[in-house]
Amino acid sequence: MNTVFIDAGRLRTELVLERLRPVADGIGGYTETWEEFATLWGRIEPVSDTARYFGAQPLEEITHRITVRFRDDIASGMRLRKGGRHFMILTVHDPDESGRYSLCRVREEGR
Template sequence: MPALFIDPGSLSRELLLEKSTITADDTGELVENWVEIASVWAQIEPMESGLRILGEQGLPEITHRITLRMRSDIASTMRLRKGLRIFQILTLHDPDDSGRYLVCRVREESR
């Protein structure tokens, strides 16, 4: 597979990579907290928007493609954040099997 050209200058958005941790509060109830793992530079491209049906309610859904430098410590259980915008990682792949870049398909969570 030929190497894919990605302009490194297009990785101009700083995002925070976060991992979920589950802890028990004072009453013993489990609480999900998000912990910052790293700061990464990425390119964010909107892909599509639509409605996701949850029960009888339609929720707006926006998906993006986020390209960043390869990291071996990213999993689909993590998320990326830019300020108040939160991107839940759906899929990850190396676009040209070169180990240089990582492309994430993400869903922007509505607030």
């Protein structure tokens, strides 16, 4: 398998990796709380944007590709945060199976 060239010097965006921690609400349900798990350096690249309509309300979706150094504890369902921006991780994979980098396909939330 060919090695994918990724310039490590371009990983200059500081990101916070967060995981969901459900907290019991005392009546059988829970509230969602995100806890900071790690701080990473990465590169954010926009991939696509779409707008669909649900009735008269537009539902916009913006996806990105975020490259970070390889970690085996990143999984879909977690999210990355940059300041006030939140990126829900949809998929994670090692582009050349070398254990050097992880590519995360993410959906930006709250925009």
